[in-house]
Amino acid sequence: MNVSDHLVQRLSEWGVRRIFGYPGDGINGVMGALGRDDHGIAFVQARHEELAAFMACAHAKFTGMPGVCLATSGPGAIHLLNGLYDARMDHQPVVAIVGQQARSALGGEYQQEVDLSSLFKDVASEFVQTVSVPAQLRHVVDRALRIASERRTVTCIILPNDVQELDAVAVPPREHGSVRSGIGITHRAQVPDDAALDAAADILNAGRRVAMLVGAGALHASDELMAVADRLGAGVAKALLGKAALPDALPYVTGSIGLLGTAPSSELMEGCDTLLMVGSNFPYAEYLPEEGKARGVQIDTDAARLGVRYPMELNLVGDSRATLAALVPRLRQQTDLAWREEIEDKVARWWRVLEERAMQPAEPINPQRVFWELSPRLPDGCILTCDSGTAATWYARDLQLRRGMMGSLSGGLATMGPALPYALAAKHAHPDRPVVALLGDGAMQMLGINALITIAASWKHWRNPGLVIMVLNNGDLNMVTWEQRATAGDPKFSPSQDLPTFAYAEFARQLGLGGIRVDDPEQVGPAWEQAFAAGRPVVLEMVTDPNVPPVPPHVTGAQMRAYAAALLKGDPDARKAMLGSAREWWAGVVANLKGRRG
Known part of the structure; x- marks a missing residue:
């Protein structure tokens, strides 16, 4: 095998089944390997590299698995950027593989030579690496996929075209200066500890007018969201990426929030005394409760995104589905349904307004x-x-x-x-x-x-x-x-x-x-x-x-x-x-x- 064959094999071992891209001489070695591949990876030709990056982002959104896109050096790599920023800003795992001129030409103002490490350093800030020698490939691929998956971000592998054709080193040497990585499954804590869950329940149980805001991080937690909303007598607004988290026919779902959102969602936030935000990074402060008028609890898998949009009283790091499931038994059933009834009345009137407008x-x-x-x-x-x-x-x-x-x-x-x-x-x-x-x-x-x-x-x-x-x-x-x-x-x-x-x-x-x-x-x-x-x-x-x-x-x-x-x-x-x-x-x-x- 050469380095390109090894790349395709390693991607297959990680579970990659399709690559979106567009060919060019800077990536010919990888194209040749895909043509020889018997590991079940399909190449999907886009009409433009930007389309390929969008497709990789969407693959991640609709499967939960990392998307992979491929482009040649110089202009092809540049064309990927908009789609990659789409993935980064929506927190989707995407790996970009881009070609580069031969190592001997770098620094010589060669045709299509672009400083790709600098170019991708922002969009792939967590990991962007150039493969300089065959022994480096395995750990670069492993880290690119693991970091993209675990941090839900964009990573980038740069492959000079001469390296693509070198003989592969499938197993790096066991010696000083060598990195020997693996694919091993990652397990992480899914639920905060009991003390944190009890504290969150105390805040939510004290609320009489609870509002929930759910986003893309709660798309897999529909049953748990409904259970919490029913216990608390809450209304639920949805960030745009979380639109599919709950059916819109539910009478207490106020719909989208923000400039593109609904009047009931705005009124929900204006009138609540408690806010539970789940899996959302919704940024617009003017559509959230006025500071000091509502207590807040937020759930997110990423601690860096907690307490950024509203000064929450308590922040929980955990998977939304598992955390809500652990929280439900701690919540008291709300018996005063005046708030819920008010929400449902506003939602019903809003749907009538939308029909009349349409x-x-x-x-x-x-x-x-x-x-x-x-x-x-x-x-x-x-x-x-x-x-x-x-x-x-x-x-x-x-x-x-x-x-x-x-x-x-x-x-x-x-x-x-x-x-x-x-x-x-x-x-x-x-x-x-x-x-x-x-x-x-x-x-x-x-x-x-x-x-x-x-x-x-x-x-x-x-x-x-x-x-x-x-x-x-x-x-x-x-x-x-x-x-x-x-x-x-x-x-x-x-x-x-x-x-x-x-x-x-x-x-x-x-x-x-x-x-x-x-x-x-x-x-x-x-x-x-x-x-x-x-x-x-x-x-x-x-x-x-x-x-x-x-x-x-x-x-x-x-x-x-x-x-x-x-x-x-x-x-x-x-x-x-x-x-x-x-x-x-x-x-x-x-x-x-x-x-x-x-």
């Missing part, structure tokens, strides 16, 4: 209706991926996820572009499950069109070809347009915001995929049904109105003043934007009137 007229389709009509049609066990922008707002608010579904997007980085590579990774990781990708036309033009080519080339090999790609075609970089108005007080700047016209559904049909274009609101529901029944991947192009505002859960005076100033400064869509805002307001009035009559 059914308001628009030119031609209200984007909220696209998501509202999707909810009851979601296949059991489906996986949803979403992009950044207004699509994320409607995903956060209007979609009701059921038990057994999965969903994710770019949380911490909030970058454009991951919806389709996430969906591709989901199909590779869970080939029997239907997948739905939700994105705007900006993200589709940025990376999605390229990803469609990969889908067209591979879908016939999938056991279940069910993949629906829904594109909001509004001709506008819509989230930024609204931010310009409501945050900066500036009118829409058309040269930066308007998008070129593109026939998304037609392009999909040219690739051999399904393509459906919808510009009639009455056809939204039937189009979803047609797409799910197609028996092949389908691009569902929804022609939507860019002047339906993604209204935050509570509009501040500063936002209102900025918005008014923007429209008065000559916004090209001022009249339509005002009409869209008026319809949103009126929908809330109508929904509340209907609720009182009911």
Whole structure:
């Protein structure tokens, strides 16, 4: 074996079954080894290295196992960075393997020579190493995978192209200066000690208005979350990455929190006297209780993320599922249900408001209706991926996820572009499950069109070809347009915001995929049904109105003043934007009137 063969073998021994990447001469040795591999590792060719890194991140999100991406030296390595930062900021284990010029050329300003150690030192700050000699490879691979897994972060292996072809040293020598690592299973403490659990229970039992905030770290703890919420009579808000932690149909689940969140979630945090935060790194202080008004308990596997977002009274380091299970017997059953009933009433009224908003007229389709009509049609066990922008707002608010579904997007980085590579990774990781990708036309033009080519080339090999790609075609970089108005007080700047016209559904049909274009609101529901029944991947192009505002859960005076100033400064869509805002307001009035009559 040479070093590249040894690399592939060691990755296989760690359980790696697929690598996402793009070839180049700086990584040819590893490509050759993958071609010779009989260890069951599949190479998944992306259209761009950024897509490969997004796919590795999504693989980690949807499997819990490290994702691995591969790129050539220089430009290929540089292209990985955005997807790797997505993984790092969402705390996902990803290993990047990148080529480098020959050792003898380094420092000579050689073609495609980039200082990769410096380049990756931030995104892979926990571990980035260059393999200089064959005996080094085993422990570099072992540490890269172990650190990525245990610290839930990004690591990087740099392989000069001449090292890739050297004879392998499978077992490092037993001598001074040699490192001999192993794959051995890691076991860690899952539950805090009894004294800490008792102290946490005392705080929670004393609360009369308990709020829970759950995130991605609690996705595997649904039963335990429900048990704690029922004991405490609590309401539960969800950070965006934790949307699938609890079914949205539960009457005490207030939905997402934050700028893209719901009014009941904001009111839950404003009114609580106790906050239990589980597996979340939600950063926005203005949507958490005012300091001093609520006692706090936080649970996280990483002590470094405890007590950062709110001054908690007690912090517990442990797995959310195991810690909550140990906590439940210590919690007293709340008998005063006034707080819970208040929460459930607000949640019920909010769903009426969302339905009324979704059914308001628009030119031609209200984007909220696209998501509202999707909810009851979601296949059991489906996986949803979403992009950044207004699509994320409607995903956060209007979609009701059921038990057994999965969903994710770019949380911490909030970058454009991951919806389709996430969906591709989901199909590779869970080939029997239907997948739905939700994105705007900006993200589709940025990376999605390229990803469609990969889908067209591979879908016939999938056991279940069910993949629906829904594109909001509004001709506008819509989230930024609204931010310009409501945050900066500036009118829409058309040269930066308007998008070129593109026939998304037609392009999909040219690739051999399904393509459906919808510009009639009455056809939204039937189009979803047609797409799910197609028996092949389908691009569902929804022609939507860019002047339906993604209204935050509570509009501040500063936002209102900025918005008014923007429209008065000559916004090209001022009249339509005002009409869209008026319809949103009126929908809330109508929904509340209907609720009182009911």
